Amino acid sequence: MPLDKSFIGRSYPPTAPYEVGREKIREFAEAIGDTNPAYTDAEAAKEHGHPDVIAPPTFAFAITFKAAEEVIHDPALGLDYGRVVHGDQKFAYARPVRAGDRLSVTSTIEAIKSLGGNDIIDIRGDVHDESGELVVTAYTKLVARGAEAGSPASETKGG
Numbered sequence: 417m418p419l420d421k422s423f424i425g426r427s428y429p430p431t432a433p434y435e436v437g438r439e440k441i442r443e444f445a446e447a448i449g450d451t452n453p454a455y456t457d458a459e460a461a462k463e464h465g466h467p468d469v470i471a472p473p474t475f476a477f478a479i480t481f482k483a484a485e486e487v488i489h490d491p492a493l494g495l496d497y498g499r500v501v502h503g504d505q506k507f508a509y510a511r512p513v514r515a516g517d518r519l520s521v522t523s524t525i526e527a528i529k530s531l532g533g534n535d536i537i538d539i540r541g542d543v544h545d546e547s548g549e550l551v552v553t554a555y556t557k558l559v560a561r562g563a564e565a566g567s568p569a570s571e572t573k574g575g
Contacts, residue, residue, distance in 0.1 A: 419528045419535045419560070423493050426525050431483045433518040433546065441471045441515055448472060458515075470512035477505060480541035480554035483521035487539055488558070493525075495537065495560055503536065503557035510550045518546045526555075533562030 438458075445455035450472050453460035461469045488497055513519070520543070527538040541554040 418530050419494055419537060420492065421528050423490075423525045424528055428483075428486045428490075428523045430520040430522045430544075431479075431486075433520050434479050436471065436475075436513055436515055436517040436519060438469055438515040441469055441475065441513075444475050444478070445472050448474065466512065466514060468515040470514050473507055473509070473512075474505075475513055476507055476543060476552045476554055479519055480521050480523075480543060481556065483523050483541055484539045484556055487523050487525060487537075495535070495558075499561045501559050501561065503559040504555075505557070506555040508553045508555070510552065513543075513551060517551065519543050519551060535560040535562075 442456045445452065452472070454464055454466065454470050455461075455472055456469060458468050461467075487493065488495055488500070521541045522544070524540045524542070525537065526540045527536075529536050537558050537560070539556045539558070541556065542550060543552045543554065545551055
């Protein structure tokens with residue numbers, strides 16, 4: 417069953433604040449193999465005009481994808497997460513994520529379309545700090561693969 421297109425434009429309540437810590441940033445930078453000193457050394461970050469260490473650009477995914485789970489698991493939307501693959505991810509930054517930020521995410525369904533038997537949903541995650549300043553917007557595209565012909569999910573009972 418296709419996704420309910422009446423959900424286009426629906427926004428979900430902001431998440432509880434996520435406090436960005438220096439150690440989380442360091443661990444993330446290490447995990448992705450990025451040795452930029454602005455991610456681990458406050459003095460190096462200050463030399464580049466930042467008040468503290470900053471996070472690598474993809475760090476925001478951990479925060480925004482967790483917020484998108486509210487959309488994904490909304491039973492009224494009708495998304496079968498077991499059939500979902502991550503289609504695309506983009507970020508538009510107003511400023512870098514910094515250690516000490518307390519960030520909340522508001523997720524909005526931007527688009528829903530069907531293509532080749534698959535449902536495609538675009539979710540925008542607007543990330544704001546405690547003062548309400550926009551820090552980054554994440555654009556996530558998810559593809560819910562259609563049921564394959566002959567699979568148990570696509571077969572109907574009857575005679």
